[in-house]
Amino acid sequence: MKKSKKKYIKYFPILGCISTGLIYTAIGVIAMLSLLRLKEGGASKNSLLAYVQDLTGGKIIIWAILLGMLCYIVWRIYESFHDPYHYGKGWKGLARRTGIGLSSLADAFIAYSALIVLLGSANYSEHGTPEQKREMTANMLDYGWGKWLVVGLGVLLTITAAVQLFYGITRGYRERLDIVRFSRRKKATIFFLGFTGYVARGVILGIIGFFFIKSGILSDPGYVVNTDKAFNFIGDHIGKVPFAIVAFGIICYGLFMFALGITYDLDNDPSDPNFSPRKS
Template structure:
């Protein structure tokens, strides 16, 4: 057991070793998904793809083509479930000592919401592993948006959601360049050269992820302003939006998502997040 693990074990509310293992599986699963998603987008830019949409579900589906694909899909589903469990553990047990004031409660709600984001993908991967096929949930966001638009003041709620998503995107970029996570990387047990490489990969990855989230937030703003659910889009539509700016733009963001995936894979082996 390392010194950091010993320290974490001594922290009240620290998650059990089983929860920590689930979290690491989650990081690995998310890393694989982002690497595949970025590679699919890069293949589209270079003309090597088969016209697939470079979204998370397509990335997961491509695992079926690999040897023991169903086993890999099962591991991805398990990993994503582990990530969800870990996020809810953070929220409920307060493993990072955020407290019960307004800011702390907000942060803990964010942890739970972050886990729920991957619930649909976990279910999709599990259904693929068990049944060999699964229905994509691409229209879910449009259906939900249409429902909210039917409520009194629904347009404002959708625009508020767009502002929140854009705010999260800005935070991703702030995190990339504020240096806040550099001290966590430096405590990962990697050599100095490896720490620098991981830190730069995290910077590029968080920036690319922030760009994609900002576009998704823009889609929500547009949907609210126009009271049109069809204006909402997912990651694949965000890539189309970037592609319209030129293949180089899409290529840079796609490479950034690959970097983010690699950063998550490093986290699976060398946890650099507090509370783990």
């Protein structure tokens, strides 16, 4: 990538990481407050955006989040096609690049929600009810092929969840971090945030994907859940401790995204001592 091009595009992932960090840190905190019975629900992006909209200057914040998410989606698509991290054109490289593209699906949902709030096209609840998603699913189920579209969306979300888990466990994000000069303790902290965050995000996306599949198979939009109801599922059927662990993990994901935005390495530059070209 040429230096002039770098100068222009380097802000895309930075803005995206900061926007994503804000969203997920807030969702994790709200989930923790719900667990402690200090708040009634609201641990979803739609509920969070509905809450922010009512604040002074809330629309400006939402516009900033929307801009950041759009920048990040553009960057992720650019990564998939341009391959700045040298994954290659072998099956492993193509699989990783496809995973990068799929990971932007969750970011697209955030951007869509922000846009809908700004346009006033939806009345999101601040208490976490997934009525908008269920209404959307019901509309799709009205068509003969809609059932399979809902199932397909669920499968896509489930695959994205698996990619997130794999990404966190294998530290697939490390080539994006310019932390070669960081102390061992700082590196360990960032890796801990990345591992915990990606695993927690994968768990939540996996639950949402599962219920989309169930909703499609049974042709019942009532099974569709959002992040808030996914947390409720964990608390009601698995336990409060797993709920707290996943909520903590979502906060870690938000904090990791802040760290990633600050240290983002655009192309794993060969001049960087941390450079390691990939072969597939």
